[in-house]
Amino acid sequence: MMQSVKLTSHKGISSYWLDRKGLCTGTLIFGVGMRNEPPTLAGITHLLEHLLLRMVQPVTVPHGGMVNADSLQFYASGQPEDVAGFLNEIAAAASTLEALTEEDLALEKAVLEAEDSHKFRTVSAGLLTYRYGTNGVGAAHFGAPATASLTTAETSEWAGRWLTSGNAALTFTGPLPVSLDLCLPPAKPVKRAQDSPLIKAPTLIMSRKQGIALSLLVPSHDARFLGEALQYELLVRLRHSRGLIYSVENFTTPIDAHQSQLDFILDPLRANIVLVLREVLEALHGIAEAGFSENAVQSTRHALLSELGWDDFVPQDYLDQLAIDALLNRTTADRQELLDRAAAMSSAELTKILKGSMASLIVALDKSVKLSKKVGEKLALTIDGYEIWQRHHDPENHHGAEERDAEYPTWRHKSSDATLSLTPTRLLWRDSGKTKVISLADVVVVGHRSCGCISLMDRRGRSSELSVDDWKASKKLRRKLLGAFPPENIRSFPED
Incomplete structure (x- = not known):
């Protein structure tokens, strides 16, 4: 029998849990991520995650933290009482960051540099930045060299603003432990910026990054389907038929309650970049006009059925997504809704979604590759050199x-x-x-x-x-x- 997700409140914190005995995983989630950081504080949420984990050491159960565009998460797995103890300590540490020493701060900055030295040192824009600039969700795709000069006062103020009971959620793969006692400051109003794109027409970005990448704005409830279908079509056309690439990776980033950015990363050899550029644009326009193949539709359906093939359990990542979406006033499609939609998805519907998204197309191309005037004229894209000078x-x-x-x-x-x-x-x-x-x-x-x-x-x-x-x-x-x-x-x- 399928488990049902229980929703209760723990000290004002929305809590999503399952009625399952034994070992469990518990996650404390805050509705703050890279998209909330102003450019001068880029990297502060990641630094805060590291500092809080340092403050609760030693921890002997499997545990960790994670920061993405939308959220800051702390999690542990093991006996319910041990998991509760870890999360209790994280919540307590969030209110005592002033106790950190300059040595603690320097050590975690050194760890962050070791984790990703390029991001620690370099400003490096990506697809979200190209479209949205440095504000809002665009902040998720550029580097964080300001991390080196962040202070304990700044991280403490950041924690005080975002790490509150009203901006937090809990997930547990079992019942909430009796010993769970999260002491977070009371809710404070937080301002969430509405992200508006700076690029509003099909555009080619001459980028500092290698290879080719594509980006579309699509309805959120269709992003997963369109991503799978386009990945299949591009692999057939560019890898299996032409041998021009090895892989197509796709990523989805929610922008708001209704819209997501769908990104595709391709990996051609440098000698083939211009050819792949022509081929991928021809493929996109061709699919938008002639429609997705039935094989692409079937592949999409099978991928979704496999991903959603739960038997008698609810996955941890689904619980976490429920919590994050609720914090950010978004809805989460349930399993049956997704299964029904996958079963009913047709080539005509996928094609309509793609056609409606083509006006938002951004293509990013390695700027060191020279485009001939003839090729440039045929692209039907505005060419943006993307240079500050x-x-x-x-x-x-x-x-x-x-x-x-x-x-x-x-x-x-x-x-x-x-x-x-x-x-x-x-x-x-x-x-x-x-x-x-x-x-x-x-x-x-x-x-x-x-x-x-x-x-x-x-x-x-x-x-x-x-x-x-x-x-x-x-x-x-x-x-x-x-x-x-x-x-x-x-x-x-x-x-x-």
């Missing part, structure tokens, strides 16, 4: 603007004829008669690296590393450049 245009009074800019401090490059000028609103780079510009108002994070470099990131997640030592009077340049931005936007970054 933009070509400087002043059609009304170009020469007058340059004269006005020349009145402001200018630095000369040590080994070229390039110059750098700083005005109250712009940073200008002139070289070989061409001028590139960064609008100071668009910069949301300024990273001051220990090597002397300055990292600039704008609201779209575009970034640049400026080595001030390459310019004459570099100390003055560094001082003037850092002084051009609000102090709250400046963070110390690690050496890259």
